[in-house]
Amino acid sequence: MNVEVRNNTAAHRYELWADGELAGYTQYRIGRGRITLVHTEVYEPYEGMGLGSQLARAALDDARARGLIVMPFCPFIADFVERHLDEYRDLVAPEMLSGDRL
Secondary structure, X not given: OOEEEEEEOOOOEEEEEEOOEEEEEEEEEEEOOXXXXXXXXXXXXXXXXXXXXXXXXXXXXXXXHHOOEEEEOOHHHHHHHHHOHHHHHHHEOHHHHOOOOO
């Protein structure tokens, strides 16, 4: 399966494409040097294939490349960050690290 993640800036979301079909997305807001990741959805035919993790990783890696601080309000993204805290801790806003989730 050919998988690609694209940043659709007009729609404020990272889109997950699988074999040329839209398979899901992560909605975001950007402002004051921060990216707030608010919702992630992987469409049913693509669930359970690890594509959500690829989407999360691409969004976080793009935030790093752009020098943005991450606010992971989306439960899926927050869980991903928590599982990969050694890799992404430096991206997360300090006030979010002190909570119960991260």
